[in-house]
Amino acid sequence: HLCCIYGINGGSYKVDNSVGYGRTFDGIGAISGGGATSKLLINYPTEQRSQILDYLFKPNFGASLQIFKVEIGGDIQSTDGTEASHMHNSWDENYNRGYEWWMMKEAKMRNPDIKLYGLPWGFPGFLKDAYDRPWGNIQSTADYVVKWVNGARVYHNLTMDYIGIWNESPYNITYIKTLRKSLDNAGFGKTMIIASDQNGWDIAGDATKDAELNNAIFGFGSHYPGTNSTPEAASLNKPLWASEDWSCVDPLVGPGCLARTLNQNYVNGYMTSTIIWNIISSYYYGLPWYNSGIMTASEPWSGHYIVPQNIWVTAHTTQFTSIGWKYLKHGYGVGKLNGGGSYVVLISPDEQDLTIIIETLSHDSSICTRPPLAPYNVVAGQTATFELAGILKQRFTSLNTWYSRIGYYKFPSVSFKNRGPLTIQDGSLSVQLGKDEVWTLSTVKSGFKGSFPSVPGSKRFPLPYIEDFEGYKVGEEPFNLAQQVGSFEVDQINNVKFMKQVVLETPVHWFYCLIGTYNTSLNVIGDYTWQDIRADVAVKLDGENTTDSVYLSVRTTACGCQADIESGLFLFFFPKEQRYLLSSDLLRKNILVSGKVPTVTHDWDVIKLQAKGDHVWGAVNNDMLFNISIPVSISHGWVAVGTYPFGTAYFDDLHINPV
Ligand code: 147
Numbered sequence: 001h002l003c004c005i006y007g008i009n010g011g012s013y014k015v016d017n018s019v020g021y022g023r024t025f026d027g028i029g030a031i032s033g034g035g036a037t038s039k040l041l042i043n044y045p046t047e048q049r050s051q052i053l054d055y056l057f058k059p060n061f062g063a064s065l066q067i068f069k070v071e072i073g074g075d076i077q078s079t080d081g082t083e084a085s086h087m088h089n090s091w092d093e094n095y096n097r098g099y100e101w102w103m104m105k106e107a108k109m110r111n112p113d114i115k116l117y118g119l120p121w122g123f124p125g126f127l128k129d130a131y132d133r134p135w136g137n138i139q140s141t142a143d144y145v146v147k148w149v150n151g152a153r154v155y156h157n158l159t160m161d162y163i164g165i166w167n168e169s170p171y172n173i174t175y176i177k178t179l180r181k182s183l184d185n186a187g188f189g190k191t192m193i194i195a196s197d198q199n200g201w202d203i204a205g206d207a208t209k210d211a212e213l214n215n216a217i218f219g220f221g222s223h224y225p226g227t228n229s230t231p232e233a234a235s236l237n238k239p240l241w242a243s244e245d246w247s248c249v250d251p252l253v254g255p256g257c258l259a260r261t262l263n264q265n266y267v268n269g270y271m272t273s274t275i276i277w278n279i280i281s282s283y284y285y286g287l288p289w290y291n292s293g294i295m296t297a298s299e300p301w302s303g304h305y306i307v308p309q310n311i312w313v314t315a316h317t318t319q320f321t322s323i324g325w326k327y328l329k330h331g332y333g334v335g336k337l338n339g340g341g342s343y344v345v346l347i348s349p350d351e352q353d354l355t356i357i358i359e360t361l362s363h364d365s366s367i368c369t370r371p372p373l374a375p376y377n378v379v380a381g382q383t384a385t386f387e388l389a390g391i392l393k394q395r396f397t398s399l400n401t402w403y404s405r406i407g408y409y410k411f412p413s414v415s416f417k418n419r420g421p422l423t424i425q426d427g428s429l430s431v432q433l434g435k436d437e438v439w440t441l442s443t444v445k446s447g448f449k450g451s452f453p454s455v456p457g458s459k460r461f462p463l464p465y466i467e468d469f470e471g472y473k474v475g476e477e478p479f480n481l482a483q484q485v486g487s488f489e490v491d492q493i494n495n496v497k498f499m500k501q502v503v504l505e506t507p508v509h510w511f512y513c514l515i516g517t518y519n520t521s522l523n524v525i526g527d528y529t530w531q532d533i534r535a536d537v538a539v540k541l542d543g544e545n546t547t548d549s550v551y552l553s554v555r556t557t558a559c560g561c562q563a564d565i566e567s568g569l570f571l572f573f574f575p576k577e578q579r580y581l582l583s584s585d586l587l588r589k590n591i592l593v594s595g596k597v598p599t600v601t602h603d604w605d606v607i608k609l610q611a612k613g614d615h616v617w618g619a620v621n622n623d624m625l626f627n628i629s630i631p632v633s634i635s636h637g638w639v640a641v642g643t644y645p646f647g648t649a650y651f652d653d654l655h656i657n658p659v
Helices: 002-006 046-057 100-110 138-156 173-185 202-209 211-216 231-235 254-267 309-318 390-395
Strands: 011-015 021-024 027-032 067-072 115-120 192-198 219-223 240-246 271-277 296-299 304-306 326-328 334-336 342-347 354-359 381-388 398-405 414-423 428-434 437-442 465-467 482-485 488-493 496-501 522-525 533-540 549-556 567-574 579-585 591-596 605-612 615-620 623-629 638-644 649-658
Touching (some): 046 304, 192 240, 309 398, 309 414, 342 381, 414 428, 591 623
Parallel strands (some): 011 381, 027 271, 067 115
Antiparallel strands (some): 354 437, 381 428, 549 638, 579 591, 605 615
């Protein structure tokens, strides 16, 4: 009786490739973008920056990611900010904007085999149709994406392996076919289309009815699938991916959600890749989904960073597999454990290496952000015996063991501990499994828990702060200024550098982010907890396509996709009309005070704003405009600048001081 040998919850599990293989493993990845999630990483001190990138990308060191997915910037707010488009306008092209190019090169430098995947969340305004979608001129939209793929090759020597459609937004079948043809025509026949990066598998239904569509698509990618796909999606013999998953903020359940998902996306849903949102929480505290990266590094001024257990949970799979390995078949090396949890077995193409990954995550320590998780039970202890058959039995006599226990309030965690070799006797191998554990048993010997001697301590955003933009190259996006709506880049006239807002019309917004439907821009900087603060900025409207008003804001909590409903003290200056207004919101629905501006130079005019205690005063140049009491609800926040509506404006000499 099995019950007497293994205990009531024990089990014996076949590991056998003589029946053939399951699907091919496509790799574990993570996403930079959707949006601006890596914003603060690029100006970290070089030493710490390199360490962080090692934890993410270096093989046999940390998360050792196998796929790197990035946002194709669309000049739109896409969760934590806006990533610049390579084409702000139909007449504009630039392949050096933002930080994704840089980050892809850092990834490739560490791991030349890492696969790259690009996906737009939104598109610049010139591609917008009457329904606020990019399908008015489908060829133009395809050309726009192909230009990005080509820019990657020409300017950065980066080959895009995969390309997506439109993040979590309605797809267009003609567009998918057109994109395929356009990629082929431009020589990118090897850049594969993943569709459709939505929640669900509707695209598979369309592909069953349309051979050309089916041929255009390499694999189906769904978001937050809750480890499940559909029989229809699985029937088409295409890779199925969880092309965005996880989004955990909570350090208590994040690693557990990840461990369960990485295994069970294959066990339950036949998904051969899981791509984690997001790769690194490098955005200000106070922005949405803070700490929702597999790592956190949001203090470029201090160099401080955090390496959470997520890194080591990822390592349990990535350090012992490669893209192209085969999963065994369900029931022959893939399945659920009798006492709760799951296991997967993968084998290298030459059949010389074998890796078993086991997780016993309980319900409460592995709840993901979405979807809801139905109740299930995991026992406190169970013995799992793996019975190798056929050539596997002949070939393998010992496996290296790596162990983690997911920590939560009751139990301390263990992360990626090497427990030495485990002997396989006559094809049989037993492990005692506790609850909330992750195990890797593998012939691969290169597993390694990377580390660095020390990490600098955490510090607050440094004050006083001065930014004159002279240290940047033209076209660069200034550090620390976290553009939320609109795109801001350094420009130069007569040897003077300054920051310019360059978006001229409302872009095609990301479907889930309605702030992108408004005609206004916003760029935040500093510390979300600032209360008493003084800021000055020089502004200028010059040349064509200028905006009507520019603003400086303090105590602003406006950010992300809900920037319209948050508050702040926004001092709007209308140079042409020589007037100002102070509102407590970005959209100027609540005006606190307004009036004339006595002196306007129409050259560089300086806006000054100070909040101290319950009073705020503002000035333009040397004229004090108001000194009034602050509504009690407006207590803290970043400093911000922006325009209303879109249109160009220059900003220079931003000074922030404590008061
Ligand atoms: C996703 C986005 O693709 C990411 O950029 C990021 O915002 C992430 C945060 O969890 O969420 O967007 C989703 C929006 C809505 C749903 C799922 C993902 N939804 O309603 O299920």
